[in-house]
Amino acid sequence: MMKKIYLFIIICVGNFLLASSPAFPETYAEETEIGEEKAETKEKDEETEEIVVTASKLPQKSEEITHKIDILTQEDIQGVTYTNRNLSEALRYTPGAFVNPLSRNDANWGSYGGLGPKYNIYMLDGLPVDSFVDTMSLDNKYLNTIEVHRGPTVLYPNYMSMDFAGNQSPLAGATNLITKDKILSPMTTLSTGYGSWNTLTGSAYHENSKGNVHYLLGANYEQSDYTNYGTNPSWLNMLDDPEYKKTKAFFKTTYYLTPESKVSIFAHHTEHTGDVGRPNRDFKNYYDTINVAYENQLNKDISLHLKAGYRHYDRNWEEDNFPVNLSLREKDRVVQHIFPADVFVNYEHTEGFLLTIGSDLQHVSYKTETETNGIDTTGNDVNADACGLYVQEKLIIDNWVFRVGGRYSYTRHDYDLIGGSEPSEDSKSWDRFLWSTGIRYNVSKDIGIYANAGSTFLVPSAKSVGGTLKLSDLGMPGKNGQLPNPSLKPEKGIGLDLGSDIRLNGNLQFGARGFYNMIDDAIVENVVSGNPSQTRSVNAGESYAYGVEIEGKYQIDNMLKCFANTTITKTKVENDVDSDQDGSDVPFVPDIVANFGITASFPYEVNISPYCQYIGRYYDSTSKGGRNDFGRYVIMNMKAQKQLYQNRDFTADLVVDVNNILNKIFEMPWQFQDPGFNTLASIVVTF
Numbered sequence: 001m002m003k004k005i006y007l008f009i010i011i012c013v014g015n016f017l018l019a020s021s022p023a024f025p026e027t028y029a030e031e032t033e034i035g036e037e038k039a040e041t042k043e044k045d046e047e048t049e050e051i052v053v054t055a056s057k058l059p060q061k062s063e064e065i066t067h068k069i070d071i072l073t074q075e076d077i078q079g080v081t082y083t084n085r086n087l088s089e090a091l092r093y094t095p096g097a098f099v100n101p102l103s104r105n106d107a108n109w110g111s112y113g114g115l116g117p118k119y120n121i122y123m124l125d126g127l128p129v130d131s132f133v134d135t136m137s138l139d140n141k142y143l144n145t146i147e148v149h150r151g152p153t154v155l156y157p158n159y160m161s162m163d164f165a166g167n168q169s170p171l172a173g174a175t176n177l178i179t180k181d182k183i184l185s186p187m188t189t190l191s192t193g194y195g196s197w198n199t200l201t202g203s204a205y206h207e208n209s210k211g212n213v214h215y216l217l218g219a220n221y222e223q224s225d226y227t228n229y230g231t232n233p234s235w236l237n238m239l240d241d242p243e244y245k246k247t248k249a250f251f252k253t254t255y256y257l258t259p260e261s262k263v264s265i266f267a268h269h270t271e272h273t274g275d276v277g278r279p280n281r282d283f284k285n286y287y288d289t290i291n292v293a294y295e296n297q298l299n300k301d302i303s304l305h306l307k308a309g310y311r312h313y314d315r316n317w318e319e320d321n322f323p324v325n326l327s328l329r330e331k332d333r334v335v336q337h338i339f340p341a342d343v344f345v346n347y348e349h350t351e352g353f354l355l356t357i358g359s360d361l362q363h364v365s366y367k368t369e370t371e372t373n374g375i376d377t378t379g380n381d382v383n384a385d386a387c388g389l390y391v392q393e394k395l396i397i398d399n400w401v402f403r404v405g406g407r408y409s410y411t412r413h414d415y416d417l418i419g420g421s422e423p424s425e426d427s428k429s430w431d432r433f434l435w436s437t438g439i440r441y442n443v444s445k446d447i448g449i450y451a452n453a454g455s456t457f458l459v460p461s462a463k464s465v466g467g468t469l470k471l472s473d474l475g476m477p478g479k480n481g482q483l484p485n486p487s488l489k490p491e492k493g494i495g496l497d498l499g500s501d502i503r504l505n506g507n508l509q510f511g512a513r514g515f516y517n518m519i520d521d522a523i524v525e526n527v528v529s530g531n532p533s534q535t536r537s538v539n540a541g542e543s544y545a546y547g548v549e550i551e552g553k554y555q556i557d558n559m560l561k562c563f564a565n566t567t568i569t570k571t572k573v574e575n576d577v578d579s580d581q582d583g584s585d586v587p588f589v590p591d592i593v594a595n596f597g598i599t600a601s602f603p604y605e606v607n608i609s610p611y612c613q614y615i616g617r618y619y620d621s622t623s624k625g626g627r628n629d630f631g632r633y634v635i636m637n638m639k640a641q642k643q644l645y646q647n648r649d650f651t652a653d654l655v656v657d658v659n660n661i662l663n664k665i666f667e668m669p670w671q672f673q674d675p676g677f678n679t680l681a682s683i684v685v686t687f
Contacts, residue, residue: 050062050069050071052065052069052071052147053126053147053176053178054069054123054126054147054149054174054176055067055069055149055153055155056155056346056354056356056392056394057126057155057305057344057346057356057358058303058346058354058356060354062501063401063440063442063445063448064394064396064401065401065440066394066401066402066403066438066439066440066450066451066452067149067150067151067153067438067450067452068150068151068450068497068499068501068511068513069147069148069149069150070094070095070147070148070150071145071146071147071148072090072091072094072145072146072147072148073145074143074144074145076090076146077090077140077143077145077146078140079599079609079639080092080093080609080611080637080639081611081637081638081639081657081658081659082140082657083101083637083659083660083678084101084102084103084104084106085104085136085222085246086099086101086107086108086135086136087134087135087136087138087139087140087177088101088108088110088131088135089101090140090146091146091148091175092595092611092613093563093565093595093597093611093613094148094565094595095511095513095549095550095551095565095566095567095595096112096113096150096172096173096513096515096549096567097110097111097112097120097148097567097593098110098111098112098567098588098589098590098593098615098618100588100668101136102229102668102669102670102672103226103229103672104224104226104244104246105226105242105244105272105274105276105283106672107132107133107135107136107164108131108132108135108136109588109668109669110588111586111588111589111590111618112172112173113150113151113171113172113173113495113515113517113545114172114515114517114545114546114547114569114570114571114586114589115171115172115517115519115543115545115586115589116165116524116586116587116588116589117131117132117165117588118131118132118165118166118167118168118169118458119168119169119170119171119172119173119456119517120168120170120172120173120174120175121156121158121159121168121169121170121174121175122134122135122159122168122174122175122176122177123156123174123175123176123177124138124176124177124179124266124289124291124309125176125177125178125179125266125291125293125307126156126176126293126307126342127291127307127308127309127340127342128156128157128159128168128340128362129159129177129289129311130159130161130163130164130168130311130313131159131168131175132161132163132164132165133161133163133164133287133313134287134289134311136270136272136287137248137268137270137272137287137289138177138268138270138289139218139220139248139250139268141189141203141205141218141220142179142180142205142216142218142250142252143177143178143179143180144178144179144180144181145178146175146176146177146178147175147176147178148173148175149170149173149174149175149176150172150173150497150513150515151172151173151438151452151454151495151497151515152170152171152172152173152436152452152453152454152455152456152494152495153170153174153405153436153454154390154392154405154406154407154434154435154436154454155356155358155390155392155405156170156174156360157340157360157362157386157388157407157409158170158386158409158411158456158457158458159340159362160338160362160364160384160386160411160461161336161338161364161461162336162364162366162380162382162384162461162462162463163313163315163334163336163366163461163463164463165461165464165537166460166461166462166463166464166523166537167458167459167460167461169456169457169458169493170456171454171456171493171495171517171519172495172515172517179252179266180207180216180252181214181254181262181264182209182214182254183207183208183209183214183215183216184209186206186207186208186209187206187207187208187686187687188204188205188206188686188687189203189204189205189206189684189685189686190203190204190205190684190685191203191655191682191683191684191685192682192683193655193680193681193682193683194680194681195657195678195679195680195681196227196677196678196679196680197224197225197226197227197241197678198224198225199222199223199224199680200222200223200224201220201221201222201680201682202220202221202222203218203219203220203221204218204219204220205217205218206218212255212256212257213253213254213255213256214253214254214255214256215251215252215253215254216251216252216253217250217251217252218249218250218251219247219248219249219250220247220248221245221246221247221248222244222245222246223243223244223245223246224243224244224245225241225243225244226241226242226243226244226274227241227242227675228241228242228277228675229242229672229673229674229675230671230672230673231667231671231672231673233671234671234672235480235533235670235671236276236277236671236672237277237278237322237323238276238277238278239277239278239326240277240278241277242274242275242276242277243273243274243275244274245271245272245273245274246270246271246272246273247270247271248268248269248270249268249269250266250267250268250269251266251267252264252265252266252267253265257296258297260296260297260303261294261295261296261297262293262294262295263292263293263294264291264292264293265290265291265292265293266289266290266291266292267288267289267290267291268287268288268289268290269286269287269288269289270285270286270287270288271284271285271286272284272285272286272287273285278320278322278326279320279326280318280319280320280326280327280328280329281317281318281319281320282317282318283315283316283317283318284316284317285313285314285315285316286312286313286314287311287312287313287314288310288311288312289309289310289311289312290309290310290311291307291308291309292307292308292309293305293306293307293308294306294307300348301347301348301349302345302346302347302348303345303346304343304345305342305343305344305345305346305358306342306343307340307341307342307343308339308340308341308342309339309340309341310337310338310339311336311337311338311339311340312336312337312338313334313335313336313338314333314334314335314336315333315334315335316331316332316333317331317332317333318330318331318332319331319332319480323477329372330370330371330372331370331371331372332368332369332370332371332481333368333369333370333371334366334367334368334369335365335366335367335369336364336365336366336367337364337365338362338363338364339361339362339363339364340360340361340362341360341361341362342358342359342360342361343358343359343360344356344357344358344359344390345357345358352395352396352397353393353394353395353396354393354394354395355391355392355393355394356390356391356392356393356394356405357390357391357392358389358390358391359387359388359389359390360387360388360390361385361386361387361388362384362385362386362387363383363384363385364382364383364384364385364386365382365383365384366380366381366382366383366384366462366463367380367381367382368380368381368463377420378417378420379417379419379420380417380418380419380462380463381415381416381417382413382414382415382416382417382418382462383413383414383416384411384412384413384414384462385411385412386409386410386411386412387409387410388407388408388409388410389407389408390405390406390407390408391405391406391407392404392405392406392436393405399441399442399443400439400440400441400442401438401439401440401441401442402438402439403436403437403438403439404435404436404437404438405435405436405437406433406434406435406436407433407434407435407436408431408432408433408434409431409432409433409434409457410429410430410431411429411430411431411459412427412428412429412430413427413428413429413459413462414426414427415427415428415462418462418465418484418486419484419486423486428459430457430459430490432457432492434454434455434456434457435454435455436452436453436454436455437452437453437454438450438451438452438453439451439452446502446503446504447500447501447502447503448500448501449499449500450497450498450499450500450501451496451497451498451499452495452496452497453494453495453496453497454494454495455492455493455494455495456492456493456494456495456519457490457491457492457493458490458491458492458493458523459490460488460489460490460523460537463482463537464482464485464488464523464537465484465485465486465488465537469481469482469483469484469534473534474528474534475528475534479533479534480533480534481533481534481535482534482535482536482537483528483534483535483536484536485536485537485538488523488537488538488539489521489539490521491519491520491521491522491523491539492519492520492521493517493518493519493520493522494517494518495515495516495517495518496515496516496517497513497514497515497516498513498514499511499512499513499514499549500512500513507554507555507556508552508553508554508555509551509552509553509554510551510552511549511550511551511552512548512549512550512551513548513549514546514547514548514549515545515546515547515548515549516544516545516546517544517545517546518542518543518544518545519542519543520541520542521539521540521541521542522539522540522541522542522543522573522586523537523538523539523540524537524538524540524543524586524587524621524622527620527621527623527626527627527628527669527670528626533670533671535670538581538622540573540575540581540584540586540622541573541574541575541576541577541578541581541582542573542574542575543571543572543573543574543586544571544572544573544574545569545570545571545586545589546569546570547567547568547569547570548567548568549565549566549567550565550566550567551563551564551565551566552564552565558601559600559601559602560598560599560600560601561598561599562596562597562598562599563595563596563597564594564595564596564597565594565595566592566593566594566595567592567593567594568591568592569589569590569591569592570591571585571586571589572584572585572586573585573586573622575622580623580624580625580626581622581623581624583624584619584622584623584624584627585618585619585622586622587618587619587620587621587622587627588618588619588620588669589618590615590616590617590618590631591616591617591618592614592615592616593613593614593615593616594613594614595611595612595613595614596611596612596613597609597610597611597612598610604642604643605642605643605646606640606641606642606643607640607641607642608638608639608640608641609638609639609640610636610637610638611636611637611638612634612635612636613634613635613636614633614634615631615632615633615634615635616631616632617629617630617631617632618630618631620669620670628669630666630667630668630669631666633664633666634662634664635660635662635664635674636660636661636662637657637658637659637660637661638657638658638661639655639656639657639658640655640656640658641653641654641655641656642654644683649687650685650686650687651685651686651687652683652684652685652686653683653684653685653686654681654682654683654684655681655682655683655684656679656680656681656682657679657680657681657682658677658679659677659678659679660674660676660677660678661677662677663676663677664676
């Protein structure tokens with residue numbers, strides 16, 4: 001049924017595009033240049049205005065949005081250090097977020113809005129990507145902005161990932177990675193670097209435009225004799241320095257049919273290979289990401305948007321017989337194919353009214369395989385489909401902004417194999433109506449008060465149900481992975497927030513936001529007592545998270561700006577069935593996160609950006625008897641840049657990243673630890 005829906009929508013949209021797309025005039029190259037000049041002038045006129053896309057899927061001023069949205073510019077994105085080469089680290093110093101990649105080889109196990117890492121979806125140009133995997137794969141060079149949307153929304157779907165912690169929900173927010181579209185002038189950048197642990201890097205990037213065609217492309221490579229990032233003792237048991245290699249290649253091209261309509265295609269490929277410090281613990285991971293988008297301003301009031309994509313995840317790793325011996329025991333593999341699509345219309349009807357209506361689809365295939373002594377066996381083999389229909393109306397009346405929206409969400413799983421066996425129930429389906437509403441009052445052009453509320457619904461993923469291990473592997477040494485839990489129930493939740501923004505003299509900004517999130521039958525990852533290399537997904541009863549975010553930004557002049565923020569969070573799990581979980585805390589949520597940073601420019605073309613972060617206490621499990629606590633440490637990182645040479649057409653810069661300046665070697669979940677002080681120095685040539 002879902003495949004028929006896909007085919008029907010593609011045929012209808014294709015016919016509509018052919019009928020609605022204007023013929024391309026021969027003189028359009030000249031018209032485009034004029035249009036670009038107008039666009040450039042408009043951009044300069046709006047430099048001081050925040051323009052957001054995520055909240056309404058259409059560019060809007062921040063005072064017309066009920067949600068709180070942080071906008072990270074190219075300067076912000078390039079101005080931080082990426083200690084673990086994870087794009088989530090761009091969000092490390094934003095309020096409400098705890099970014100916690102375990103290593104260069106592992107995903108981000110942090111939290112958002114007092115909830116675990118799966119309650120903030122990531123998107124690439126409005127199409128969902130995996131918040132665990134894709135932030136390890138995607139690059140920051142082609143990003144124009146990152147919009148961090150806080151609070152629940154119905155305009156974006158759950159992401160149907162079956163790996164890591166499974167499906168992901170936008171209850172606590174959504175992070176939109178927005179790539180460059182319009183290239184105003186050609187630029188080429190070459191860089192090479194060397195750093196701690198014999199880390200070598202090299203990259204090439206180019207962007208340009210020819211008439212109505214705008215494009216970018218690039219590649220980068222990094223290798224390292226990494227270091228032991230496990231505690232002592234640790235189930236990781238590294239006997240030698242782990243190897244690390246990562247290669248990326250990407251391109252994007254945008255074709256402007258008219259100044260108001262365009263077609264674009266984006267593609268990114270990553271190969272991440274190496275080992276984890278033992279002879280038979282190699283890994284080879286391959287990630288592919290493709291987005292295709294079409295936008296057409298049908299008239300002054302109506303715009304059509306069509307987006308489709310493909311995500312391919314192919315993870316391969318070895319397991320040995322340690323501690324008995326170092327011989328190869330098995331080779332494991334997880335393969336996912338995910339096809340997301342979204343079609344919607346924005347209708348600006350009547351003055352101050354904006355209607356958004358659309359539908360999104362996802363198709364997923366997920367398979368786990370094990371090779372032992374040359375014999376392949378399949379553990380999980382699952383297909384899933386999801387469909388959403390959504391509508392949102394926003395109206396502006398004087399100083400008031402009102403928003404209300406709804407979504408019908410349908411999900412179906414078809415299980416061919418679960419845990420290596422045919423399940424007694426070969427399919428499941430769920431459906432639910434979700435809602436979201438918000439209000440904003442602009443006291444003046446510099447002061448705004450807002451409030452939002454919304455609901456969510458999240459089904460268990462195939463990995464959570466079927467695991468990567470057998471139930472008989474419980475407690476077995478050397479059996480690392482996730483245990484199955486076929487009895488998992490879906491979860492549902494509600495999110496609320498209330499906040500205010502204040503801008504003084506244009507250079508000084510303050511903000512405060514309170515939030516409350518509640519999840520019923522929350523699916524969380526618990527470390528299995530007595531074996532930190534094994535986890536199991538469980539329903540943890542009702543989980544509550546509430547807190548406050550306070551932030552301030554001050555741009556003194558063009559030479560100096562600073563920021564500070566803190567997020568204080570209280571969480572609680574109520575489970576009448578399991579006394580060990582009742583009264584516990586939501587995993588991966590620190591009770592406090594505080595950030596402070598400065599960006600300063602000095603004579604002789606020197607720029608320095610030091611950042612400081614304090615992480616309070618957090619836990620790795622809802623089990624009071626088996627959990628471990630972490631946190632209560634300070635991390636200081638710094639990015640420094642010195643211009644070495646410049647003329648009319650060429651610049652050369654020295655860029656130095658210094659991480660963990662205080663050399664704090666602190667423990668993290670699953671017997672990982674931060675390896676301490678490290679640095680990377682690069683020469684960057686731009687022409």
